[in-house]
Amino acid sequence: MKELEMLQTDISKVIVGKDKEVELLAISLLFNGHILMESVPGTGKTMLAKTFSKIMNGKFSRIQFTPDVLPSDVTGIQFFNPQRQEFELRPGPIMANIVLADEINRATPRTQSSLLEVMEEGQVTIDGHTLPVHDPFMVIATQNPVDSQQGTFSLPIAQMDRFFIKLSMDYPSLDEEREIIHIARGEKKSSELELIFTPSVLEEMRNRVKAVRMNEEVELYLIQIVRRTREHPSIELGVSPRGTLALMKAAQGKAFLNNRSFVVPNDIKEMVPYVLGHRIYLTTEASLTKTSEQVLQEVVESIPVPVEAGV
Structure with a gap:
């Protein structure tokens, strides 16, 4: 886009x-x-x-x-x-x-x-x-x-x-931190910002992202990931239906940014840590040895990826 x-x-x-x-x-x-x-x-x-x-x-x-x-x-x-x-x-x-x-x-x-x-x-x-x-x-x-x-x-x-x-x-990389120093010393000037998100442009993009399709196999894949968080032995509290909708929207947004009119399983997998990581609560025992990201990785790997995806 x-x-x-x-x-x-x-x-x-x-x-x-x-x-x-x-x-x-x-x-x-x-x-x-x-x-x-x-x-x-x-x-x-x-x-x-x-x-x-x-x-x-x-x-x-x-x-x-x-x-x-x-x-x-x-x-x-x-x-x-x-x-x-x-x-x-x-x-x-x-x-x-x-x-x-x-x-x-x-x-x-x-x-x-x-x-x-x-x-x-x-x-x-x-x-x-x-x-x-x-x-x-x-x-x-x-x-x-x-x-x-x-x-x-x-x-x-x-x-x-x-x-x-x-x-x-995270902290910047070595090269990124050097660039920050150069900008601060005035050796590299940042350009003027361009105002690009007028209300009409934003409304158009929102209408287009809502039209991004998700076929039945990919939809089922997304739902299975969410439901598995409610059954996983390391998770005390799984993802709510609000989280299901959030993951669907995030996957649509990811596909839209990649100039696709349909969601693929990889869109869902990439957004899982950012959308679901703060929505699950581990059991006391699991939290001593695992992070939410690790448990979500286990959840994603336990769900078969649809072979036919997209259109």
Whole structure:
């Protein structure tokens, strides 16, 4: 897809070595999917979110989560205006196109729950008033895996299930880090960004990605993978039907990015770690020796791949 290729090229002018992350962001954008990024500080999460927002010509907002942040600090409040002698609605930072929920696991469970409605239904309720959020709308949340114990609150299952994709941003390679230094020293200038995602272009792409076909064999393959997560002895809690739909959409998006009008099994296999990894919960015994990625690999390898796939 020409526009998505331009997106990747455009972001690479500012962000070095994040091609996979950009691809996953583009897939999420097609479905208004939310992303959970897990990485140590300083790996470019904020810059990536800001750049993505600029390319869409959308409104960007950042919420820095700490234990003292209240739900109203996220959604907004209704306050009394003494001059007008009436209550007025003041929407919060959640009313944007790209919302960076920085260090989301530092917020209390009460504040985390303020995102549940908006992430699922695309609307915010403030003191009985319901406001639709902007379209497109994406929450890009971050959490630091190193700070997993002290001063943090684990995201509840319902919250995790609302994230379309979870990804980890690794450290750059040696060559990529050298390029970052050259840009910082002014030896290599980044080009101007091009605004390519107008509402009409995005709407056209969304209509086209919904038309990406999945034949019965491939559809059954996807469902069998999901159902096996509910039966695997190492998994205590498997993937929900919401996860099934997310995997289907992600596979459609992957096929669309590869200029195909149909999904193949490899599209599904490539998206499984990103879409299902945060939706399964291992048993206590299994978590001592395995990771979610390893267990999902076992699940995928246990399902026969359809021979005839595609058209």
